[in-house]
Amino acid sequence: MNDHSNDPFDELMRRALAEEGDRIEPADALPEIRARAHAQRRPATRRPWVVTAGAAALGTAAAIGAFTVLDDNGKSATDDQIAGPGTTTSASGVPLSTTPGPTTATPLPPTVVPSASGKPEPAVKGALVPVYWLGDRVGVTREPTVRLYRTWAKVQGRPAVEAVRIMTSKQPPDPDYYSVWRGAEVNSVTRGNGVVTVDFNQLPKTRLDPAVADVAAQQLIYTVQGALGDSSEQVQITQQGRPGGMLFGQVDTSRPLSRAQAANVQALVWINSPMDGQITKSPVTVEGIAAAYEATVNWRAVNLKTRATQQGFTNTKEGQKLSPFAVTLKLTPGQWRIEAYLISAEDGRITDTDSKTVIAK
Amino acid sequence: MVYEECVTHESSWDADEALTAVYTAHYTSLVRLGALLLRDTGTAEEIVQDAFVAMHGRWNRLRDPHQALAYLRTAVVNRCRSRQRHLVVVDKHTPRSLPDEPSAEHAVLRTAETDRVIEAMRTLPEKQRTVMVLRYYGDLSEAEIAEAMGISRGSVKSHAARATKSLRQVLEQSL
Incomplete structure (x- = not known):
């Protein structure tokens, strides 16, 4: 139902529900789900x-x-x-x-x-x-x-x-x-x-x-x-x-x-999701952790074939300490390299980076 | 650092791999979907986790992440709907307000506009509200909504039309 996106009512509904949804940050439940799944697993599924x-x-x-x-x-x-x-x-x-x-x-x-x-x-x-x-x-x-x-x-x-x-x-x-x-x-x-x-x-x-x-x-x-x-x-x-x-x-x-x-030892920026090599839908939400000066994490996405590039920045929840960030990217189909990086406050050089190559459907 | 050829073998994933991949891609959005339907994040998390456990047990039959997602969506929508019906019955006997806030520490203030829309959504009957959430939050097609809810496409259309009409009225009044 993407056909009436110009209607202000549809726009309002999308915006409001997206905003309401974004307020919810569920805790990681994968270990628990896995444990429960294994508890009930039968040999036939192996x-x-x-x-x-x-x-x-x-x-x-x-x-x-x-x-x-x-x-x-x-x-x-x-x-x-x-x-x-x-x-x-x-x-x-x-x-x-x-x-x-x-x-x-x-x-x-x-x-x-x-x-x-x-x-x-x-x-x-x-x-x-x-x-x-x-x-x-x-x-x-x-x-x-x-x-x-x-x-x-x-x-x-x-x-x-x-x-x-x-x-x-x-x-x-x-x-x-x-x-x-x-x-x-x-x-x-x-x-x-x-x-x-x-x-x-x-x-x-x-x-x-x-x-x-x-x-x-x-x-x-x-x-x-x-x-x-x-x-x-x-x-x-x-x-x-x-x-x-x-x-x-x-x-x-x-x-x-x-x-x-x-x-002192952990990377100052890393991408948790998507994983390297993952096939993703678009838009894809890139999630990670960074300890960033003024909470600013820069990102860049490059289509490896067309070299089309998008870039921007986002903020971690808190500055200076390891804190989560997320950014949602619209990617055309193909292979993309997504990078998150930090820039030196002193001279503007890139200091820390993590990148993932994904395939957008 | 780049793999030149990325051949994908999703269908050779075992249940654990599928679980991790589908979880990574969709867990948060499914919890959000459930929370929008239920207005209760804790219950939504439980329901979505149950659905993932069930998906893991069924992976041999699903065999495909897209089917797995459709399965999860249907399971979450069904469970949320029956939970809501249960709550309605309970509410009739013990009047109480539904938990509205995701949680105290996450209670970021909504914009006035979102507030109006969420309030207006509350006035809708359960089916109409579900259709609207799937349509505008889940961005699902009529056919996908029909499948997730187990109703016909015609019903989806009419629920959507009725919901749109009453929402427009309520929202215009509140302006």
Whole structure:
């Protein structure tokens, strides 16, 4: 019924209802919906992960990558047949994957027995966990020049172990993000005496600048604490049960590390929705979080084929601190890159940015 | 940083992936739709969450995000409508006002114009109000409204015509 939009009555109705609707900001309910959906799910609705893995291999990683497809090297449980809480009791009781086909997983080697002081987290059937990545700031010389960006991944098994595994072995779902933890092999995540211990078979061997190394250490701390849903406990990093290695050649791990202030390490602007590679309707609402000078977030949308560009700015709910923003864009069909960015109050340079490539229908 | 070829495989999504994608794209707008129908955000959130749980269980039959959205819309509209009918019955016995504000802390003042329209919408019978919300907030076509409400397109037309007539009257008076 878009045919009488010139009628002032129709205009009034649209405007008033849109305004009334915009007053409502529901809280995030996805974790709750997922938990309820899984509680009532029957085996008949299960689909093997193989399909997704195949699709991702075709180059659609962006569309599907947000869910971080677990790979076939047997390091992760790769389907829904995972044992739930209560069925996995021993320290070495990593559930076996039963996925058929080419991605058949081999049983994991037994997990290192957790130290006497710590307990592994319980395994779950499904959880949505935050995974943090590094992203470069642009045009800044002040340190740190990298910041943490968050994505979400769906995991089964032990959420913190799986989250770290994703962070250390997978491609981030946004091609602008990266991880300096690649190559590290996580053994276990255990908790006890107010400390979370993350044990690695092998720590990353990369050497980094001190400032980058600090943020990279926080990448692990944020990811682990996010998966555990508890940011109060310090994180002890060990290699084969022993603390004390120099992480990235810079960070002393002889003692547990504390979580840094979000304002010092998190990206100052990021887009939560849409996800990279998502297919969207138009108009699409771009939602994100930013800590912006005078609450101003700039945005730009570029059609990658026609180079048609739209730009403007919007405000976060509050200035200076991490606070949500939203902007609604009308996009013609095609592939668009949407960017949200902050501008330096001093010299007008772009300092922080996040971008998502989407397909508008 | 750009994927040159973006082939989409929505139909290979499993229920969890579909849930996350459809949730991300439509949860807020469905809650808003429900809240406009019910004037009660808390109940609208519950109803929309129920609908998402049901959609997840039914994904094998839906298999397509667009069908999933149509399913969700119908489920939300139906549940809101039966909730309203229930409230009407309850109201007859225990007169009370419906909760009007989304919540105290979010109570941003409306513009006078919106206030008049929302007040005027309240005078409409339930079906007429639902048609108007779906038409002007949901931006749905006659056919889509008919499907979501389970009534004929002819009925949608006549409800819309009657609602428009009375709203115009009320709004002119209040000017």
